[in-house]
Structure formats: C-alpha cells, structure tokens
Amino acid sequence: MKKQVLGYGLLACFYCSAFFSVANTASANISSTSLPDVDLVIEGTTIISPIDKHQISVKANHWVAIEGNRISQIGSLTKPPTAKLVIDGSDQYLIPGLTDSHVHLKTMPGIDFLDANAAHMQSAFLARQGTNYLYYGVTQVIDPSNTKDGIKRFHESGLTPDAFFCGAMPVFNGYNAQGILHKHLHHERPYYLAQDTDPKTTEAITHAHQAKQSLLRLKNDGAVCAKVYIENGFDLADNIPMVSEETLNELTQYAKTLNLPTMAHANATDMQDIAANAEISVMGHGLWNWLEEQELSNEAVLPPKVSSVLTKILNQDIAYQPTLNVIRSLTDLMVEDHIDQTEYKTVLPPWQITWYQSNAGQWFNVEMHKDWGKPPVELIIERFSAKQTNGQRVLKYLYDHDATILLGSDTPPAPTFASQPGLATNWELADMHKAGVDLKGILAAATINNANLYNLSQDYGTVEKGKRANLLLLNSNPxxxxxxxxxxxxxxxxxxxxxxxxxxxxxxxxxxxxxQSP
Structure with missing residues (x-):
C-alpha cells in the first residue's frame, strides 16, 4: 500500500486586545502557514496517456495535481503544489479511467423476474453494480438503450461511474420492441421510429416519432448517440420487422447535422452491410454471424461478403465494437461449474452465486438448450466457439487495417450470469488482446477512442490538465x-x-x- 501524506492544515491564531470593545476588535493575524494549493497530488508516477488511436505518451517521474474533480496541473521539473492529500506513485502507472461504451444498467444479469425473490435480488444488485464497474477500473459507462431518467436513477443508486446513454430507436414489433403493445410504445420506448405500417394512432404521436423528431428529442434529453436496430432475425431467420431503408438513411443523415453519432445493433453480414450503406457511425457488435458463408470459415482468407462489409467499415471509418463478451458469456453459460471461477467472487456476494447454481438460477441455460433443440451441450459450445472465432478474425483484420476499435462489452447481452459488471469488461479487454489487438490499441480502445467518438473528449480519454479526474493508478505497465x-x-x-x-x-x-417463496 502506498503511503498517503496529509498536507498542511490551517493554523490560525487570533490575538484580541482586552482594551477594545467588540466593535473595535483588532483584525486577526493569520500565521504564515498557507492553505494547501490543491486537494490531491500524485507524485513520482509514470503517466501513460493516449495521444490518438496510434500514439501513446509515456512520461516518467511526473506529478499530477487535482483540484475538485479536475486535473489542475501536471509537471516534473517544478515542485508540485501543496495538497491536502499526497500519494506516492513511484513504480506505478497513471492512466485515464476506462470507458465501457456498451453496457445495460437496468437489470441484474441472469435474473428471472418470475422468481419469488426477484425484486429483492434486483434491488441488491442495482445498489452495488456501480461499485463492480469501478473495481475493474471502469469510470465511465454508456448505456445504448436508456433514458435521462434511467441514468439519473443509476447515479442515485450509490457509488457509480460517470454514466451516459444513447436513445434506443426501435420500430414497432422490431428488435428491442417485441411484445410491446403499440399503445404503450411511446412510454416504453420514447424514441421509437414510426413507420407507415404501424397501427393508427394520434397525429401528434405519429409526428413525435418521425426520425428527425425522435432524434431532436433524445439529443435534447442529453443522449450521446442514437441506437438503431438492424436485425431481421437470429442466424438465418427472417422474422423480425426492420426499419425501412428510407427512414434509416433519413436518420443517419440528420444525425450528422446534429453532430450525434449513430450506433447499429447488427452482427450478421447482411445486417452490417445495410448499416454501412446507411453510413452508420458505430457497429455496436462484432461480425460473427457469417450466414451462408460460415462454410468458408476454415479458409485462410475471409469470405467475399464478409470482406466486402469490412472494406466499407474501413473506407468510412465506422467505429467497431467487437463485443466478444456476447458469445463468450453465452458459451460459458453452458460450461459446467463456470460460475465457480474465483473471479466472480470479486463482484458477486455468496447468496447470488448460490442462486445462480440453483435450478432456479439455471433457467436461461435450460431455455437456451431447449431453443437449440436439446443437442449435446458439447455441440452447442462448438457452434458458439465457431462464431467466436469469426468475431476474433474480423477484429484482427479490422485492427490490422487501422480501424477505430472501441471497448464495449455489452454487459449483459442476454440473461446470462456469465456477464457481470466490470468483470466482463476486464475479460473483454483480455479477449480483444488475444484476438490480435496490441496493448497500445487496447488502451486507446478503452479510453481516447470512446471519448472522441461520443464527443466526450473535453472531459475524458487522456491524462491532461483540465480533464475530469477519473484515473487509475496501476501496479503494472499496461x-x-x-x-x-x-x-x-x-x-x-x-x-x-x-x-x-x-x-x-x-x-x-x-x-x-x-x-419470499411460499
């Protein structure tokens, strides 16, 4: 544990003359000891801060001064200011706090809301999920399907990272709006996109949910991006309504005039092709579903349609969230005793691990197995692993060709207990590195790339004077x-x-x- 040294306190002595009345009291004489200049100084540390997605600045034996919630000064040759708290950062590394730009903050991973204890489990989880993220160094999160009120509730839940949201823009009966009655859609999905095929409603509601109107509303609510859902069904299925090409193009072009990034939920070749053609800003998932080209997955070169989509991503500098956590956490759900891994004990209390191990806690595992037609578990794991390999190959190709990569874990991507706040982010970084992103690229993806893409670089992404003091002091060199x-x-x-x-x-x-069971 590094020593912490308290700065100088205020020493004041007042001399009063007994010969003067209260009205003529002599002025107090303050001692020469001055107030501390700043709240915090980190001394003698190595600052590692990205310059852009290619370059990293490394400054040894520097000090960083913090006043309030901002970095006020950085230096090395001059003496640091006096501080209330001084931290010895020698032999350590100071980096920007991490940004996970794809998290879901509303629900405990793996919860079954039909469980008698669901409300109590949910409440306990929401009270501590922010701390779970912070334990793994995540000081900023972006929920791509939330609202200003939802983010307010998150911030009020306890100790939390700084949180932001994107406005979710599904269509009626489309992905992220399935099962919601049209009359409830305005309340449940306040930024949904109206289409000509929708049931009749009031003219005011229809107007409010035109692409431009919904974009303006979410922008005014403080959203840092707009999320659209380009999903017609899982794997080879085609059974989910989609946003029209005309509406999608109107949305992306108008969002540019608002300086508002657009994110696409899309993980299949054809869906990412639609997103690229519409000039989306961010692919909100990795490209792991190669559809009919899956049979070519063992070839040394990427399949033609996959390559075509990746060329569009590169040519347009579409940012890319690999979200390797999605397939990883679905696979691990099927692995016997996976929840017994010691890493889970850093973020999960014993009662929650016990519930996940119970028959009640295994509900999604059972349901997913049923949906696959109840084949041997080993076959399901093999198929998931093939998709994960696809995602890893695409990530390496894009990174090797200078794509902008973003850290976004999609925690949780489904009701899987194998995706826990903070821990899943950490595993995402490890999986990205394993796939071929070098350590400079990992740091950039987790910091400056997200800050730049979501227009947050005035506050986050680097260790610089004036930036928000969300930082990590590491024992090892990243x-x-x-x-x-x-x-x-x-x-x-x-x-x-x-x-x-x-x-x-x-x-x-x-x-x-x-x-609460009977």
Whole structure:
C-alpha cells in the first residue's frame, strides 16, 4: 500500500486586545502557514496517456495535481503544489479511467423476474453494480438503450461511474420492441421510429416519432448517440420487422447535422452491410454471424461478403465494437461449474452465486438448450466457439487495417450470469488482446477512442490538465501486459481516491434477500 501524506492544515491564531470593545476588535493575524494549493497530488508516477488511436505518451517521474474533480496541473521539473492529500506513485502507472461504451444498467444479469425473490435480488444488485464497474477500473459507462431518467436513477443508486446513454430507436414489433403493445410504445420506448405500417394512432404521436423528431428529442434529453436496430432475425431467420431503408438513411443523415453519432445493433453480414450503406457511425457488435458463408470459415482468407462489409467499415471509418463478451458469456453459460471461477467472487456476494447454481438460477441455460433443440451441450459450445472465432478474425483484420476499435462489452447481452459488471469488461479487454489487438490499441480502445467518438473528449480519454479526474493508478505497465487492468492500486473518481480493495464485494454490505417463496 502506498503511503498517503496529509498536507498542511490551517493554523490560525487570533490575538484580541482586552482594551477594545467588540466593535473595535483588532483584525486577526493569520500565521504564515498557507492553505494547501490543491486537494490531491500524485507524485513520482509514470503517466501513460493516449495521444490518438496510434500514439501513446509515456512520461516518467511526473506529478499530477487535482483540484475538485479536475486535473489542475501536471509537471516534473517544478515542485508540485501543496495538497491536502499526497500519494506516492513511484513504480506505478497513471492512466485515464476506462470507458465501457456498451453496457445495460437496468437489470441484474441472469435474473428471472418470475422468481419469488426477484425484486429483492434486483434491488441488491442495482445498489452495488456501480461499485463492480469501478473495481475493474471502469469510470465511465454508456448505456445504448436508456433514458435521462434511467441514468439519473443509476447515479442515485450509490457509488457509480460517470454514466451516459444513447436513445434506443426501435420500430414497432422490431428488435428491442417485441411484445410491446403499440399503445404503450411511446412510454416504453420514447424514441421509437414510426413507420407507415404501424397501427393508427394520434397525429401528434405519429409526428413525435418521425426520425428527425425522435432524434431532436433524445439529443435534447442529453443522449450521446442514437441506437438503431438492424436485425431481421437470429442466424438465418427472417422474422423480425426492420426499419425501412428510407427512414434509416433519413436518420443517419440528420444525425450528422446534429453532430450525434449513430450506433447499429447488427452482427450478421447482411445486417452490417445495410448499416454501412446507411453510413452508420458505430457497429455496436462484432461480425460473427457469417450466414451462408460460415462454410468458408476454415479458409485462410475471409469470405467475399464478409470482406466486402469490412472494406466499407474501413473506407468510412465506422467505429467497431467487437463485443466478444456476447458469445463468450453465452458459451460459458453452458460450461459446467463456470460460475465457480474465483473471479466472480470479486463482484458477486455468496447468496447470488448460490442462486445462480440453483435450478432456479439455471433457467436461461435450460431455455437456451431447449431453443437449440436439446443437442449435446458439447455441440452447442462448438457452434458458439465457431462464431467466436469469426468475431476474433474480423477484429484482427479490422485492427490490422487501422480501424477505430472501441471497448464495449455489452454487459449483459442476454440473461446470462456469465456477464457481470466490470468483470466482463476486464475479460473483454483480455479477449480483444488475444484476438490480435496490441496493448497500445487496447488502451486507446478503452479510453481516447470512446471519448472522441461520443464527443466526450473535453472531459475524458487522456491524462491532461483540465480533464475530469477519473484515473487509475496501476501496479503494472499496461503497455507490457493486459493483466495490468486487473492490477489496480487506486481508482480516482471525480477527484476522490479509492483503494481498490475497498471496492471488493467482501467490503460491501451484502445481505441475502429474504426468502419470499411460499
């Protein structure tokens, strides 16, 4: 544990003359000891900060001063200002806090809302999920399907990363709006896109959900992007209504005039092709579903249609979230005793692990097995693994050809307990590196690339004067090992310092939900 040295306190002595009345009291004489200049100084550390997606700045033996929630000064040759708190950062590495730009903040992973204890489990989870993210160094999150009120509730839930949202723009009965009655859609999905095929409603509602109107509304609500759903069905299926080409093009072009990025839910070759043709800003998933070209997956070169889509992504500089966590967490759900891995004990209390191990907690595993036609579990794992290999190959190809890669874990992507806040982000970084993204690229994807894409670079993404003081003090060099992201000494959040150990699940108050079963 690095020593922490308190700065100079205020020493004041007041001398009063007994010969003067209160009205003529002599002025107090303040001692020569001055107030501290700043709140926090980190001394003698190595600052590692991205310059852009290609370049990283490394500055050894520097100090960083923080006043309030901002970095106020950075130096090396001059003496640092006096501070209320001084941290010795020698032999350590200071980097920007991580941004996970694809998380879902509303629901406990793997919960079954029909369970008698669901409400209690959900409440306990929501009260601590922010701390789970912080334990793994995630100081900013973006939920691509939330609202300003949802983000407000998240921030009010306890200690949390800085959170932002994208406005979800599904169509009636489309992906992310299936099962919602049209009369409830305005309330449930406030930025949905109206189409000519929709049931009749009031003229005011129809007008409010035209592409331009919905975009303006979500922009005014503070969204950092707009998310559209380009999904006609899973794998080879074609059974989900889609946004029309005309509406999609109108949306993406108008969003550009608002300086608002657009994100596409799309993970199949044909769907990502539609997204690229519409000039989307961000592919919100990796390209792992190669459809009929899956039979070519063992070839040394990528299949023609896959290659065509990737060329469009590169030519248009469409940012890319590989979201390897999606297939990884669905695969691990099928692996016997996966939840027993020790890493889960950093973010999950014993009662939650016990529930996941129970028959009730295995409900999604059973349902998914049934949906696959109940083949041997080994066959399901093999098929998932093939898709994961597709995603890894695409990521490596794009990174090797200078694509803009973003850290986005999609936590959780489904009701899978194998995708937990913070831990899934950490595993995503490791999987990205394993797929072929070098350590400079990993740092850029987790920091500056997200900040630049979502117009947050005035506050986040680098260690610079004036930036928000969301920082990580690491024991290991992140340019030497990806394991550095799990070797955190301190998290600085909005200028406040937290020893990582204090954010471990064992240090949080966790009570098992009262049994509500009959």
């Amino acid at each position: 340019l030497k090992t990806v394991n550095a992201y799990d070797d955190i000494d301190k998290i600085i959040l909005r200028g406040q310092v937290f020893d990582r150990d204090t954010l471990h699940i064992n240090k949080l108050e966790q009570r098992a939900p009262a049994d």
